[in-house]
Amino acid sequence: xxxxxIIASPKVLLQLCISTIHCIFxxxxxxxxxxxxxxxKDANSAVNSKLDKRIDQHATTPTSVNYHFTRKCNYKCGFCxxxxxxxxxxxxxxxxxxxxxxxxAGMEKINFSGGxxxxxxxxxFLGKLVQYCKLDLQLPSVSIVSNGSMIKEKWFQKYxxxxxxxxxxxxxFNEETNQLIGRTQNRKSHLDNLYKICNWxxxxxxxxxxxxxxxxxxxxxxxxxxxxxxxxxxxxxFQCLLxxxxxxxxxxxxxxxxxxxxxxxxQEFLDRHSSVSCLVPESNEKMRNSYLILDxxxxxxxxxxxxxxxxxxxxxxxxxxxxxxxxFDEKMFLKRGGKYVWxxxxxxxxx
Numbered sequence: 001x002x003x004x005x006i007i008a009s010p011k012v013l014l015q016l017c018i019s020t021i022h023c024i025f026x027x028x029x030x031x032x033x034x035x036x037x038x039x040x041k042d043a044n045s046a047v048n049s050k051l052d053k054r055i056d057q058h059a060t061t062p063t064s065v066n067y068h069f070t071r072k073c074n075y076k077c078g079f080c081x082x083x084x085x086x087x088x089x090x091x092x093x094x095x096x097x098x099x100x101x102x103x104x105a106g107m108e109k110i111n112f113s114g115g116x117x118x119x120x121x122x123x124x125f126l127g128k129l130v131q132y133c134k135l136d137l138q139l140p141s142v143s144i145v146s147n148g149s150m151i152k153e154k155w156f157q158k159y160x161x162x163x164x165x166x167x168x169x170x171x172x173f174n175e176e177t178n179q180l181i182g183r184t185q186n187r188k189s190h191l192d193n194l195y196k197i198c199n200w201x202x203x204x205x206x207x208x209x210x211x212x213x214x215x216x217x218x219x220x221x222x223x224x225x226x227x228x229x230x231x232x233x234x235x236x237x238f239q240c241l242l243x244x245x246x247x248x249x250x251x252x253x254x255x256x257x258x259x260x261x262x263x264x265x266x267q268e269f270l271d272r273h274s275s276v277s278c279l280v281p282e283s284n285e286k287m288r289n290s291y292l293i294l295d296x297x298x299x300x301x302x303x304x305x306x307x308x309x310x311x312x313x314x315x316x317x318x319x320x321x322x323x324x325x326x327x328f329d330e331k332m333f334l335k336r337g338g339k340y341v342w343x344x345x346x347x348x349x350x351x
Contacts, residue, residue, distance in 0.1 A: 059319075059320045059323055059324060060292075060323050060326070060328050060330055061105065061106035062102055062105055062106060062107045062292055062319060062323060063106060063107065063108050063109065063339065064107075064108065064109040064111070064292065064333070064338060064339065064342075065102055065107055065109070065110055065111070065292045065294060066111045066113055066291055066292060066293050066294065067099075067110060067111070067112055067113070067294045067298075068082055068113050068114055068115065068293065068294065068295055068296060069089060069090065069095060069112065069114070069117065069120075069125075069126075069129070069296055070087075070089050070114045070115040070116070070117060070119065070120045070296060071083060071084045071085055071086055071087070071088075071114065071115045071295075071296060072084050072087055072114070072115045072116065072119055072120070073114055073115045073116040073119065073147070074116055074119055074147075074149060074150070074185050075116065075147050075149070075182060075183055075184065075185060076182040077171075077181055077182045077183050077213075077254075078181060078182045078247075078254060078255070078256060078258070078259055079181070079213055079215055079240050079241075079247055079254065079256040079259040080246070080247060080254050080256075081241055081242075081243040081246045081247045081254075081256070082113075082114070082115065082246060083246050083247065083252070083253040083254055084115065084253065085246075085253065086296060088296045088297065089120055089125070089296060090296065090297070090298065092125060092128060092129075094315060095129060095298075096129070096132055097315065098294075098298040098313075098314055098315050099129070099132065099133060099137060100137065101314055101315075101318065101319050102314070102319055103137045103139065104319075105319035105320065105323075107139065108139060108140050108141065109139065109140065109141035109142075109143065109342050110133050110139055110141070110142055110143070111143045111144070111145060112126055112129060112130070112142075112143070112144045112145070113144070113145040114145075114146075116146060116147055116149070116150060117144055117145070117146055118146055118149075118150035118151055118155070119150055122150070123150060123151070123152070123155050126144065127155060127158060127159040130142050130144070130159050130162045130163050131159055131162045133162070134161075134162035134163070134164075135162060140164075140342070140343045141164045141165070141342035141343045142162060142163055142164050142165075143163070143164055143165035143166070143167065143209075143342070144163065144165070144166050144167065145167045145169065145211060146166065146167070146168060146169070147168070147169050147183065147190075148168040148169075148170075148190070148193040148194055148197050149185055149188065149190070149193055151193070151197055151200075153200055156200050156201075156203070156204040156206070157204070160200075160204035160205065160206055161204075161205075163206050164206070164207060164342060164343055164344040165206070165207045165208075165209050165233070165342065165344070166197070166201055166206050166207070166208060166209065167209035167210065167211050167234075167236070168193075168194055168197055168198075168208075168209070168210055168211070169183065169210075169211045169212070169213070170183075170190065170191070170194050170210055170211070170212060171183055171212050171213050171214075171215070171217075171218050172217070172218045172221060172223075173191060173221070173223055173226045174218075174221065175189060175190065175191060177217050177218055177221070178190045178191070180217050181215070181217050181218075181259075194210075194230070195230070198230050198232075202351065205344065205349070205351045206344070207233045207344050207347055207349060208230070208231075208232050208233060209232050209233055209234045209235070209236065210227065210230065210232045210234075210235045210236070211236045211238065212235065212236070212237050212238065213238045213239075213240055214237060214238065214239055214240060214261060214266055214269050215240040215259035215260070215261060216240075216258065216259055216260070216261055217259070219261055219265050219268075219269055222272055222273070223273065224272075224273055224275060224276055227273075227276050227278070227279075228276065231278075232278055233278065233347065233349075234278055234280050234340075235276060235278045235279050235280065236280050236282065237269070237270065237273075237279055237280065237281050237282065238282045238287060239261065239263075239266040239282065239283045239284050239287070240256065240259045240260050240261055241284050241287055241288065242256055242257070242260060242306070243303065243306065243307060243308060244305075244306050244307035245307050245308065246307075246308065249307075263283065263284075266281075266283060280336075280337060282336055285332075286332060286335070286336040287336075288303050288304075288306075289303055289304055289327055289328065289329040289332060290328075290329050290332040290333040290335075290336050290338060291328075291333070291338075292323070292326055292328050293308075293326075294314070295308075295310060297310070297313050297315075298313045298314050298315050299311050299312065299313050299314075299322065300314075300322050300323055300325060300326035300327075300328075301326070301327075302325060302326055302327030303327060304327040309325075309327075311323070311324075311325035311326060312325075
């Protein structure tokens with residue numbers, strides 16, 4: 001009876017079809033809408049739970065993190081691969097919030113770098129972060145990489161207790177070579193600062209480290225005598241690295257091609273310094289993907305394609321999600337000796 005009445009009435013049939021289509025679309029859009037609004041809690045939480053488990057399974061623990069909180073620098077090193085593309089620096093409390101998220105995710109070591117980290121607020125911003133990481137977050141290791149030009153003794157007096165390692169970048173023990181490279185400001189002596197800071201580190205119980213980038217201007221230099229005299233806990237020796245958009249390519253602020261050396265040249269430099277016990281070599285292969293790098297927005301930088309592709313900020317999506325896009329090679333991190341005795345309390349130093 002019902003079927004015959006429907007067939008007999010095209011108008012009823014048309015209304016039924018329209019009603020059915022409407023119900024289907026309403027159901028679909030209702031589910032989509034409820035997902036975006038946080039509805040369909042059972043189904044949505046199940047999906048989120050599976051997603052969280054997948055992220056947990058693949059997420060790397062950020063054991064050691066390099067936070068480049070500023071890109072500004074007072075030097076003009078020709079091979080620099082983290083250049084002043086912005087002048088942005090996070091507000092102090094936001095930076096602290098990000099560092100807290102990293103600690104909660106498993107961070108044990110934080111390294112502050114730049115740019116020149118002592119340039120912003122004359123080192124006060126940096127000092128407050130160092131103090132927060134050691135005193136409030138209780139991190140085993142807090143370190144800094146600096147060119148040394150902006151460091152004053154009063155900074156050590158105020159913040160030295162909270163710092164484990166201070167690395168000073170020095171590529172040559174010849175002032176003219178440093179000038180050619182661009183590791184200088186207004187003809188001031190880079191080496192005078194280096195030796196002065198080495199003494200302050202000894203005085204204020206901070207482990208002293210030296211970083212050197214080996215390039216066409218210093219490839220033939222023998223630094224054995226000076227390194228042994230300064231006696232750093234580590235002498236990190238890097239092969240000059242090209243990064244598209246930083247020191248190579250059309251959008252780059254530096255043109256580092258003229259600084260690049262071959263693998264063989266780098267090995268010859270290492271062989272010349274094989275007697276230096278604190279030497280830690282890092283070729284392009286070891287270096288490129290073995291660092292967890294956070295930029296000034298607290299985004300992880302993926303260097304696998306020869307450039308720096310940023311993740312979303314950990315302040316927006318959290319550490320576990322952002323770190324999946326870091327391109328981090330944990331095996332290479334361990335192979336290059338990325339994990340070592342990095343707390344000054346464990347170094348058994350003779351101050």
